[in-house]
Every structure is written in C-alpha cells, then in structure tokens.
C-alpha cells in the first residue's frame with residue numbers, strides 16, 4: 241500500500257454522516273492527495289525539507305480531548321482572552337472559554353459550524369487554500385473535522401485577543417490532526433488572534449493545519465502563530481490571507497518547537513492600500529528542522545509589504561527561509577521590503593536562505609537582503625569586561641539580534657516566552673516591559 | 686592594591702613586556718606614559734584580562750588575589766575595570782541594559798540581590814548628568830552611532846555606575862576636544878577616593894593637567910625605565926622620551 245493510501249484509509253474508517261458539501265470536499269481533497277502523493281526533495285518547493293518522517297509514519301486519529309490540568313495551566317499563555325482549545329485536534333469544551341463574546345464576534349469550533357451546516361462557513365472555507373496548493377492542504381481538506389471559525393461583523397473591534405490553543409499529547413501511539421482555521425474579518429473589524437501550538441514534552445504527533453484569513457475593506461488583524469510544540473512533534477502549516485482595500489495584516493510567525501516544521505505564509509494584496517507585515521522568528525537547536533516559505537502577491541497598485549525574518553540556529557539544527565515577493569504587471573506605486581538575517585550559534589548548524597523578488601511593474605520601491613553570521617566575539621568580550629558572565633553576554637547579544645522582530649510583538653506574554661527560550665535564561669524582560677518602564681521613569685524625572 | 690612583578694608578556698611570540706614592575710596603592714593615581722608601541726595598552730589589557738596575550742613570566746596580584754587565574758568578568762566584578770581606547774559598538778544592546786546587567790553581576794558576586802529599579806534609575810540619571818549625557822543615550826544601543834567623544838564619555842559613565850576599585854583608562858583623552866576632556870576628567874576625578882586607585886595610560890601630558898597623578902611612570906620597550914611625581918610628566922613634555930632613554934642608558 242502506498243503512503244497516501246495508508247493515510248487515507250483512516251479517513252474511510254472514520255467519516256460517516258457529513259453533510260453532502262463537506263463529503264464532496266473531502267473526496268476532492270483525498271483524490272488530489274492521492275494523485276500528488278507526499279512531496280519529495282525533487283520538488284523545488286521542498287528542496288531542503290524531507291518529509292519522509294511524516295510519510296513513513298503511522299498516525300491514528302485522536303478520539304478524546306482529555307488533558308492534564310496542571311500541565312494545561314503551565315502551557316497556556318496567561319492572557320485575558322477568549323479561548324478555544326483543541327487537544328490532538330479534538331475540541332475541548334472543558335478547557336475552552338467561549339462565553340462573554342461581544343456582539344459581532346462569532347467564535348466556534350469547526351465541528352459545530354459543520355454540524356449546523358453553516359452556509360457562511362461553507363462558502364468561505366477552502367476559498368483561499370484549495371486542494372492544489374500542496375499535498376498537505378489536500379490532505380487537510382480530506383481530513384479536516386475540527387478547527388476554529390472566527391467571524392467578525394463589520395466594524396467590530398474585539399476587546400480581547402482570541403486565543404486558540406492546540407495541544408499535542410504524548411500518546412502511546414502517535415496521532416495526526418488536520419485542524420482548519422478560518423478567520424473572516426468584516427469591513428473595519430479589528431482583532432488579535434493567537435494560534436498557539438504546545439503540549440507534552442514527549443509528544444510525537446503530526447499536525448497539519450491550514451489557516452485562511454479574509455480581510456474585508458479596512459480590517460486589521462494581528463495574527464500570532466506561536467509554535468512551541470514538543471521537540472519530537474511534526475508540524476506542517478499553511479496560512480493563506482486575502483486582503484481587501486486598506487486592510488492590514490500583521491503576522492507574527494514565531495517558531496521555537498517541533499522536530500520538523502514547515503510553514504507556508506501567503507498573502508494576496510488585492511486592493512489599494514492593503515498592507516502586510518511579516519514578522520518571523522525561528523529558534524532551532526538539537527536536530528530541529530524549520531522551513532519557512534513566505535509569499536506576498538502585490539496584485540493591486542499602492543499595496544505595501546514589509547517582511548523581517550530572523551533565525552537563530554544552534555547545535556546541528558537546520559533552517560530554511562524562502563521568501564518571495566511578487567509584483568503583478570501594472571501594480572504601480574508598490575513598496576515591498578524583505579529581510580532575512582540568521583545567527584548561527586554553532587558551526588554545525590545550517591541555513592538555506594533564498595529571498596526572491598519578481599517584479600512586473602516599474603514604479604516600485606523594493607529591497608531585499610539576507611545575511612548569516614555569528615555572534616560578534618568582540619561584543620561578547622566587551623560585555624564580559626564589565627562583569628557580565630559569558631552565557632549572559634551571549635544571551636544579551638542573541639536577544640539583541642532578534643530585538644528588531646521582538647520589539648514589534650505587542651503581546652508581552654508572548655515576547656517574554658520567546659525571549660526566554662532564545663536566551664536560555666534571563667532575569668527579566670529584555671526589550672519591552674522593563675525598558676519601557678525605565679524609559680518612562682527617565683521621562684518623568 | 687595592585688602588585689605587578691617581573692611581568693613578561695608576548696603577543697604572537699613577540700615579546701612586548703619584558704620584566705615590568707608596578708605597585709599601586711589605594712588612594713593613588715598613576716600615569717603610565719611612553720612612546721607609541723612601548724606596551725602601555727598591553728599592560729592595561731593584560732591586567733584587565735583581555736585574550737590574546739601570553740604571560741610568560743611574572744605575577745599580578747590584586748588585593749592579594751592572583752589576577753592571572755581569574756576570567757575577565759571575575760576581574761571586573763572584583764573591581765578591576767578597563768576603559769577602552771576604542772570602545773566597541775554593541776548593536777541592539779541598550780546602554781541601560783548593559784549597565785543594569787553589569788551592576789547586578791557585581792552585586793551578585795558580593796552576595797547582594799538585584800538593585801531595585803527606582804534606585805537604579807536614580808543612579809544612572811545622576812551619573813549621566815555628571816557626564817553631560819542626555820538620558821536618551823541610555824536607551825540607545827551601546828556606542829552605536831556615538832561620536833568619538835560620546836564613546837569616551839560612555840566609558841566613564843560605566844565607571845561611575847560600576848565604581849571600580851581600580852579604574853584603568855587607556856588613552857581616554859584621545860579624540861576629545863577641550864570641553865569633552867574637561868567632562869571626562871571631572872568624571873574620573875569624582876572616582877578618586879582613599880579606597881580606590883586609578884591607572885591612566887596616556888601618550889600626552891595634557892590629560893594630566895586635568896587629572897593630577899601621584900606617580901608617573903615612563904614605559905619604554907616593555908619596561909618602566911623611570912618613575913617620578915607629576916613633574917616628571919612636565920619634563921617629558923618639554924624634553925621628549927629620548928631624554929629618558931639617554932638618562933637610563935647612562
């Protein structure tokens with residue numbers, strides 16, 4: 241039996257009473273996945289990332305959402321938020337907090353929306369991420385039975401972040417999950433949405449998530465993806481964004497965990513004034529492999545994108561950055577900036593970086609660049625010469641390296657987690673809280 | 686406080702210091718003068734613990750401790766601090782964070798807890814005012830985009846916050862105009878007290894008009910060939926280093 245057949249067998253065993261539109265979609269996904277098979281390194285898009293560990297795996301589907309409460313309290317972000325929790329892809333009503341949603345905000349698990357045969361959901365789901373994007377989106381389309389649907393009515397400004405926590409357990413047998421996230425922001429709606437991947441330290445599951453974000457005119461969405469899955473977890477994700485006029489999408493793609501991680505981020509700037517900011521950070525150690533593929537399509541004039549990805553690589557880890565900016569013919573007065581900088585903390589770590597601009601218009605302001613380097617030993621010495629010990633000196637310099645990206649992170653709890661992970665240890669907040677406080681104290685004086 | 690005995694140092698197999706002796710007591714200000722290439726910077730760097738120097742012979746004791754056995758950060762925490770001739774730029778690390786981390790490292794070494802934020806704020810505000818540095822410098826990355834004079838003032842600011850027992854300053858006057866020189870000198874003078882000592886490394890006499898030394902040493906070709914009081918500096922200014930060499934050869 242081929243690998244795709246083996247995966248799809250689980251589907252046949254599982255699904256029964258889907259509404260017909262869902263069933264049709266599953267069939268299309270399954271057929272496409274079977275035809276494509278898993279990508280190989282001969283495929284240009286997967287040149288540096290070998291997915292055999294996924295293809296050769298044997299993953300069941302979880303049937304319950306039980307999770308140790310003590311560990312849950314430890315893993316979850318301590319933020320005041322509307323919260324939806326999936327455990328190995330299964331919705332946990334017990335751990336979720338969906339009450340008190342303000343008018344104009346709808347937040348529900350995908351299963352509920354599908355059961356209600358929600359027309360609005362059916363119409364939007366899969367509009368951006370069809371079965372042709374990659375074998376993994378096809379696979380997700382075939383399997384997706386749980387996820388999150390966020391819908392914001394026009395003009396709704398959500399008072400608290402919407403927090404989606406996806407937990408992975410250390411199961412006796414590894415499982416797979418194919419969560420589907422759909423975010424629809426009506427005109428001028430504003431929200432912060434956090435996708436947080438975490439779990440038990442020995443979890444060795446396969447998560448294959450697809451996120452679609454539709455921004456109507458003037459909508460503003462801050463989208464955080466904080467990926468701190470177990471170092472044995474396998475994680476494939478794609479995020480697809482469609483932006484209307486004057487909308488703004490701020491992406492924070494922060495990767496700390498996972499054994500094998502691939503994230504695709506695609507934004508279509510479809511109308512004037514649309515603006516996307518891609519802030520990315522990956523910190524890898526041991527034998528972790530993290531691959532980020534980003535794409536910005538400037539499909540309309542006067543659209544803007546600004547991308548800054550920073551990688552910190554230790555031990556024998558491997559990083560891939562492939563960033564493409566595409567400017568369509570006659571899409572004039574574009575500004576597109578892209579930067580990828582990598583810091584190698586070990587001489588056995590490796591990064592493959594490929595920034596790419598494809599421009600078919602003439603009135604554009606574009607720049608791109610990629611750098612890879614090591615910590616400045618002179619700076620390490622300068623800090624030590626003031627009494628700061630070596631690990632702390634290296635931590636400070638590593639944080640300084642990611643500072644440009646971390647300064648943009650507006651949720652302090654997230655910045656703190658990331659900085660702590662990257663720096664190893666830290667007496668206090670490096671870039672934000674402490675310094676802001678200090679700066680204010682100086683101003684007051 | 687500091688006792689350097691028969692110090693021999695090589696850099697890349699080239700002998701730079703060739704049997705140097707120097708004793709500094711608490712409360713004293715010493716100036717090391719000498720021609721370019723004599724080994725002045727090497728001396729201060731070896732005492733501070735900079736890499737790349739091989740001590741082939743001799744000892745350095747600081748308050749009775751064998752300095753050569755200590756890492757550079759341990760020396761700094763023990764109160765041995767070197768102000769650099771060419772301060773390094775540290776992109777992304779804010780000045781205030783360096784000061785805080787350094788001060789807390791020193792306190793931890795003494796078994797004290799971290800400095801409370803208000804106390805720290807008061808301290809750095811006062812000290813930057815003394816160095817005529819706008820508080821905005823505290824929020825900027827260490828030395829990044831600073832002018833030559835600002836870098837030197839920043840070195841002294843670190844000294845004022847960290848209050849070393851022995852402050853060593855290598856050519857702190859180079860590249861300073863007369864006003865900046867005065868600010869730097871005032872800063873250094875404010876460190877003077879009965880429990881502290883200062884070692885100035887300088888090529889020119891003019892700094893010593895502002896920071897009056899108790900002892901002046903002439904370092905030539907890896908050895909101290911003459912020592913005296915502040916008048917020796919004036920004499921060097923008037924007569925040049927050749928005069929000392931002739932005198933010591935005779």
Ligand SMILES: Nc1ncnc2c1ncn2[C@@H]1O[C@H](COP(=O)(O)OP(=O)(O)O)[C@@H](O)[C@H]1O
Pocket residue numbers: 696697701719720721722723724725726727728737
């Ligand atoms: N890192 C180094 N590598 C090679 N030679 C060095 C190094 N540092 C100093 N030297 C040499 O050592 C001698 C003394 O230098 P230095 O201590 O800087 O003198 P000074 O400060 O008195 O001008 C010079 O000949 C210089 O070229």
Ligand SMILES: [Mg+2]
Pocket residue numbers: 725726727770856
């Ligand atoms: Mg010198």
